[in-house]
Amino acid sequence: MTVIQHKPVNPIAHLSAEDIEILGKELDAIRDRVLAERGESDAAYIRKVIKTQRTLEMSSRAVLLFSLFPPAWVVGTAGLAVAKILENMEIGHNILHGQYDFMRDPKIHSTTWEWDHVSPAEQWKHSHNQLHHTYTNVLGKDNDLGYGIMRVDEDQKWYPLHLGQPLWNFVNACFFEYGIAAYDLELGRNLRKGRHKTPEFRARLRGVGRKIRRQVLKDYVIHPLLSGPSFLSTLAATFTANLIRNVWSHSVIMCGHFPNGVETFSKTSIEGETRGEWYLRQMLGSANISGSRLMHIMTGNLSFQIEHHLFPDLPSKRYQEIAPQVRALFDRYGLSYTTGPLPKQVASAWWKVIRLSLPNRAVARPGTDERPSRALAASGV
């Protein structure tokens, strides 16, 4: 992909400023319809998922106390991996977005929730909810584009360091929660700018340190110790479960904004952006994953990334419901709704990481047209 303003054929050139505002109003109407219905079924749903997750996690950990016995290892590890995925994706991510704040239950609320992750919820909410969701796919503003360590857009400058990015991406996938923690700390930037000694940064670092200590103590010390003779096999099991969770969430998240068909935007293009234009950017900047109901739950409904980015605070199970309406809007406004099965989207994202590890001229690429289109200039996008 390349910044939408530089594309030879601009995918939104046919939309007038007025079209974009009407599109925004139509999306607002979808949101209002969901809000009018939101209530008991959403509360019951998240409580059920939480109960299922907690039951699964504790029973898997109990089974792993006997992990020397191979079937127990397999069942316990699989159960724990699924529990951790549910906890991070369908529960943690969505509660931390405030999707269930409407319930006014202090136990299930974005301000009180803490998740099974080394990045403290508070720091993640800032970098994810505030920066990524506001500046989605704006080069130089949205650090999710390559997480600051990779080049995922032709318009990002190439450095020799990028040659290694397929490897960085693989390592990041395996230890994704640590990658996220470093990302939420803006570790690289803060180190480069010498800000690592400020009291504010040190306090955040301590917060991450505390969280890592607790997570490591639980998974790699206490639980194995409680397993007695199964110490080593339980250690291997919790490590494997964390690895599976990390690779899975990394894959799902790569599919959200990296696959082919997703657009990026230049920094200047969002100055004075209207609500309609913000919606349009979310529509073009995200990609979905098609699949079964179970797949949607296991991705925390981030398989409906487009719907999630349009309405990040609607309860996640509503995304599937409104997807046909959202898709109809894409059709009506002549926009392309990017979606595909998981393997295809993961492959597409990985291919981009590999392709862009080389400088632009090394790979075939359509000619660049630097002239911004008239419609874009008019709409301000």
Added chain:
Amino acid sequence: MTTTVPRPAAKTSVRDRLLRLAETVTTPLLPEDYLDLVAPLRAGAALRGRIVAVDPETRDAATLTIQPGRAWRGHRPGQYVRLGIDVDGVRQWRAYSVTSAPGRPDGRISVTVKAIPDGRVSNHLVHRTRVGTIVQLDQALGDFVLPDPVPARVLFLTAGSGITPVMGMLRSGAATRADVVVVHSAPTPDDVVFGAQLRALAAQGDIRLVERHTDRHGLLGVDELADLVPDHLDRQTWACGPVGMLDAVQEHWAAAGVADRLHTERFRPTVIAPGEGGTVTFTRAGLTLAADGGTPILDAGEAAGALMPSGCRMGICYGCVLPLRQGAVRDLRDGTLTTALPGDGVLIQTCVSAAAGTCDIDL
């Protein structure tokens, strides 16, 4: 949820050590988050109760019998309990008088709820509550109680659901120890909550009951009390009912110079009347400002120099939420009104909420 339970540092019992070990396994949750799934009413849990029976009293009132959790510390007759119930998935807190006598062998308590027109919570409790529902509770509160010993002569002056705290007192044997007169107003005989029981007490001679059916005879005026209960000003009086009635009663007793003999209970002392804009108070910062109905509270607060948490400023990141202690706000995106009664602490997104009346915000 990572907050650990504070505990005394001095002695570490086996139980404490086990608890600490359990916390290292359950982090980032607490052991209680798991125990709540199986034993929500156990000792040490946050105070909750299970509804074990719902019995209709009148066509629009019902008594809920609640089995409180082990943490319940009991109540004094006349006190109320704050009860949190999920209505349409949203937790709502309301206060209701305890109508059962203290010390039931099964530990249960009851509250009696009258459905008020358009009352979301009261209608849910009276008409749609299912047995088995778990409700959140606070410990009993309130000083609308009989002293010990009970004064020799007592007047209960009540209207509508105002009979509920008085019923708690009568069931605790107040009438057997004193000369009790009950003056109660309700629209019709059938609308008298606990009508049968009150009439039975009167028939036994335990109380003197004066019923006023306001549909036929109109509202009771304080000036009528001289005829109905000639010695009313000499009696220790407990009054509970609508605001208008209580205002009139207080004036009457004060004018006679015996305000100290009158005890009143006001439900919903603050009436939230939503409007456009209003006065916003940041309670901890001690800052008060006037905000119009079109300006987000975040902007208004910042303009007045308050140190407001903020984020995306468009309602998506939840970086700006603050507790609304009381008052009403309107969501600028869709016009939804959110109200909070004193003690509620409803969390609102200040970047998309404008004042819709007087608001107290915890900042």
